Amino acid sequence: MRSPPSILVVLHDFALGGTERVAVRLATAMAGQGAAVTIFAGAGSGPLRAMVGPDVEVVVADPPIPRTRGSRRKLARAARAFVDRRRFDGVFVPGNFHWPVAAALGGSGIPVVAQVSAALDKPQRGRVRQWAFETRMRHLLRRADAVVALSDIARDQANRILRRPVASVIALPALDDDLAPPLAVPDSHPPIVLAAGRLVPEKGFARLVEAFADLPPAAARLVIVGDGPQAGGLQWLIEELGITDRVTLAGYVPDIRPWLDSARLLVLASDFEGFPAVLVEALAAGRPVVATDCTPATRLLVDGAGIVVPLNDSVALSQAIANIFAQPAPDPALLAASVAHHRIGAVAGAYLDLFDRLRR
Structure with missing residues (x-):
């Protein structure tokens, strides 16, 4: 039987955003399944702070790190100093925005799981900017122990860019377990x-x-x-x-x-x-x-x-x-x-299984 792991989730803050929302929901769900979950945040501000479950510990950087130019590097250094003081069984780095944290924590002796949340191959970038993006991604995730993509296509793209089979697929935890069944489509006029x-x-x-x-x-x-x-x-x-x-x-x-x-x-x-x-x-x-x-x-x-x-x-x-x-x-x-399959309970369980495999 899996022993309860201690998981660290690193967030810049609790601003309204898809990455932050997923991270908070996932942290709360993993804690609900017995994990000891800590969120280390650069700043404690933002409306999503109210969504954090009561079983999740929140630690805010001291002094706080507001979003400014270069603040992600500051967050990464603060997170590394934090894990040097406290040991965890795994670290979750949510979304492309937080990848500098993965670069800082890689090699710390704690398994690092980085999530791919945004498109990896955008036609709007053009060839030169796409090459620069992929080069930066390889640098930031070079020491990540696992990469989680949200679809088979994103998984294959990540493995190609990183030049190693490190990515797997776990569904986006977008739905509550107790989500109500759908209602009939309303016959309103106008719709x-x-x-x-x-x-x-x-x-x-x-x-x-x-x-x-x-x-x-x-x-x-x-x-x-x-x-x-x-x-x-x-x-x-x-x-x-x-x-x-x-x-x-x-x-x-x-x-x-x-x-x-x-x-x-x-x-x-x-x-x-x-x-x-x-x-x-x-x-x-x-x-x-x-x-x-x-x-x-x-x-x-x-x-x-x-x-x-x-x-x-x-x-x-x-x-x-x-x-x-x-x-x-x-x-x-x-x-x-x-x-x-996007219900939060199953997704949280899949992440805990991944951390368990990395621990062993």
């Missing part, structure tokens, strides 16, 4: 199109608003859930297009499930993504999706559950939304079943 995420340019919300403006006025309502620096610009665009009566900026919400329950479909309009948790959440709620071809994971998730459209094509985005409306609503239970 609600939902989008969710941080309001930043790369999420494509401006393009979505422009695409939505091309739909007939009575076709649907658009609700965008999230907050971020682009909120003011999006509000201006909505007013400029004359669709303020059809579009709602709902702001940040801790749980998008109630919004999904009232929606007809979810749209992801991003320029690039790693493995979009919002698509998993939408399918778990039994809602079809329209998504841009922003990551290989999109086609993996959307297969039979919606429509994938090209990047930078608002016309295709608008047409795909209309096509979903023209089709009968899919069986919500079948969509939910397709992502059941």
Whole structure:
């Protein structure tokens, strides 16, 4: 029987972000399965701090390390000093953003597991920038004991870039174990199109608003859930297009499930993504999706559950939304079943199994 391990999770802070959210959820779930979990954070600020479970210890760097230029290197040095004082059975480094921590902790005698959260091969980079990215990735993860990817494609890309078979696949822990079964698709008029995420340019919300403006006025309502620096610009665009009566900026919400329950479909309009948790959440709620071809994971998730459209094509985005409306609503239970392996309990168990193998 596996003895309870002590696991360290290193985070810059508790800001709203997919990487941070996954790390906090995973830490809480591993602690719930008996592990002694500590989060070492550069700063204790951020709304996700409230999501940390009561069994997880939180240690904040002293002095705190706010996000600034070069702060990830400072976080890496502080994390190395911390593990030199306290021993752990394993360290989890969540997402590409925190890879400098893996470089600092590699060789400390503690198994380091680094996660790949964002796309490894982006056409937008071009050949030179892609080469620079891969060179940096090899440097930062050269001493990682294991790399966790979220799909087979990302695993194969990671092994190719790192030039060693170090990566394996563990599903994104996007769903709670006690997640309610999906509700029937509502027969509301007009139907609600939902989008969710941080309001930043790369999420494509401006393009979505422009695409939505091309739909007939009575076709649907658009609700965008999230907050971020682009909120003011999006509000201006909505007013400029004359669709303020059809579009709602709902702001940040801790749980998008109630919004999904009232929606007809979810749209992801991003320029690039790693493995979009919002698509998993939408399918778990039994809602079809329209998504841009922003990551290989999109086609993996959307297969039979919606429509994938090209990047930078608002016309295709608008047409795909209309096509979903023209089709009968899919069986919500079948969509939910397709992502059941993303439940947090099974994923946390898979991580603990990986740490156990590395310990031995």
